[in-house]
Amino acid sequence: MHCHYCDREAAYGAETDGVTVGLCEEHFRERLEELAESDELAALEDRIDIDSAE
Ligand SMILES: [Zn+2]
Structure with missing residues (x-):
């Protein structure tokens, strides 16, 4: 292969x-x-969502 x-x-x-x-x-x-980077990005986006909600 x-x-x-x-x-x-x-x-x-x-x-x-x-x-x-x-x-x-x-x-x-x-x-x-690539997978590791996308996981980090997702975690970062989660934090941004929490901050903007306050
Ligand atoms: Zn190759």
Whole structure:
């Protein structure tokens, strides 16, 4: 299996809706960082909502 984003050999397989997508080490970490960033953003938005309600 090859990486979904480049031509390197996939080190990980990410299953989405029953379809397994290959990810190399670099792109796997990129996806993890994207998820971590979006979680932080969501947490920040929660705090903004609380502040504006007061
Ligand atoms: Zn890749």
